Amino acid sequence: MRRNPFGVDICCRKGSRSPLQELYNPIQLELSNTAVLHQMRRDQVTDTCRANSATSRKRRVLTPNDLKHLVVDEDHELIYCYVPKVACTNWKRLMMVLTGRGKYSDPMEIPANEAHVSANLKTLNQYSIPEINHRLKSYMKFLFVREPFERLVSAYRNKFTQKYNISFHKRYGTKIIKRQRKNATQEALRKGDDVKFEEFVAYLIDPHTQREEPFNEHWQTVYSLCHPCHIHYDLVGKYETLEEDSNYVLQLAGVGSYLKFPTYAKSTRTTDEMTTEFFQNISSEHQTQLYEVYKLDFLMFNYSVPSYLKLE
Numbered sequence: 001m002r003r004n005p006f007g008v009d010i011c012c013r014k015g016s017r018s019p020l021q022e023l024y025n026p027i028q029l030e031l032s033n034t035a036v037l038h039q040m041r042r043d044q045v046t047d048t049c050r051a052n053s054a055t056s057r058k059r060r061v062l063t064p065n066d067l068k069h070l071v072v073d074e075d076h077e078l079i080y081c082y083v084p085k086v087a088c089t090n091w092k093r094l095m096m097v098l099t100g101r102g103k104y105s106d107p108m109e110i111p112a113n114e115a116h117v118s119a120n121l122k123t124l125n126q127y128s129i130p131e132i133n134h135r136l137k138s139y140m141k142f143l144f145v146r147e148p149f150e151r152l153v154s155a156y157r158n159k160f161t162q163k164y165n166i167s168f169h170k171r172y173g174t175k176i177i178k179r180q181r182k183n184a185t186q187e188a189l190r191k192g193d194d195v196k197f198e199e200f201v202a203y204l205i206d207p208h209t210q211r212e213e214p215f216n217e218h219w220q221t222v223y224s225l226c227h228p229c230h231i232h233y234d235l236v237g238k239y240e241t242l243e244e245d246s247n248y249v250l251q252l253a254g255v256g257s258y259l260k261f262p263t264y265a266k267s268t269r270t271t272d273e274m275t276t277e278f279f280q281n282i283s284s285e286h287q288t289q290l291y292e293v294y295k296l297d298f299l300m301f302n303y304s305v306p307s308y309l310k311l312e
């Protein structure tokens with residue numbers, strides 16, 4: 001088994017305390033305040049689910065098919081529900097280190113495309129029903145969320161403004177242009193590579209879109225991907241405090257002294273100011289409809305209505 005630079009193997013949990021015990025019954029005093037903050041985040045999810053039960057619990061029960069985003073680490077008793085555009089590539093890299101039994105020590109040695117190969121990580125839908133129930137009950141379940149419209153702009157910029165994302169242009173761009181652009185050129189209809197943000201928004205709020213097929217995971221709501229009204233998440237991490245919250249998870253898992261969330265230096269990442277700019281050209285009618293689509297994510301994860309929004 002390979003060891004990390006600190007000479008500690010990342011295989012299995014050594015202590016007798018599980019991440020769940022560390023979270024709900026912290027021994028270290030410094031962790032108590034953090035535990036209180038996370039209790040408030042859990043309460044917010046519970047209260048929102050209760051107050052919006054008609055929408056949030058449209059489905060009465062989940063099937064294994066609904067559990068494809070829940071990545072399992074048996075060795076550290078963790079379940080991570082990945083949400084695209086919330087640094088899930090880095091979290092999948094960490095899950096590969098945690099589940100790799102020493103195969104990897106540095107998450108950044110794993111290429112981004114490898115982290116997205118589904119065979120490299122085990123998801124909860126691959127277990128039998130009793131195994132699923134056991135893991136849901138005894139593992140620490142967590143997810144990471146981001147301000148919904150900033151996440152949406154991150155998805156748009158990545159999938160529709162980068163020349164190399166040809167599969168997205170072909171699969172979604174061509175459809176969006178066909179439906180939303182009057183007098184589209186033959187080239188635009190064929191390539192689908194110059195979708196405007198206004199057109200993307202019009203596509204998202206069009207009732208046909210979700211009737212035809214579910215949203216792509218990069219712009220699907222968190223509540224549809226991770227089912228927080230059915231699955232009780234023990235920890236809700238936020239993109240705004242990504243490193244702090246991630247390192248807290250690693251600490252609870254007992255690996256925090258030698259495994260850290262990869263730090264980041266990308267200067268082009270989507271900011272609040274950038275998101276504001278993108279929404280400048282969206283009519284208040286479309287802004288209002290779009291807010292309705294993502295409203296539960298705003299409420300559940302305690303994001304206030306953006307100040308730039310002109311709601312009708």
Ligand SMILES: Nc1ncnc2c1ncn2[C@@H]1O[C@H](COP(=O)(O)OS(=O)(=O)O)[C@@H](OP(=O)(O)O)[C@H]1O
Nearest residue numbers: 084085086087088089090154262263264268269270
């Ligand atoms: N450590 C750290 N700190 C701050 N921001 C970070 C970090 N790691 C990833 N990111 C940002 O996460 C966005 C990419 O998320 P994903 O990896 O989930 O994207 S994808 O679903 O694989 O397409 C992408 O956001 P945008 O740049 O705004 O698009 C990344 O910049």
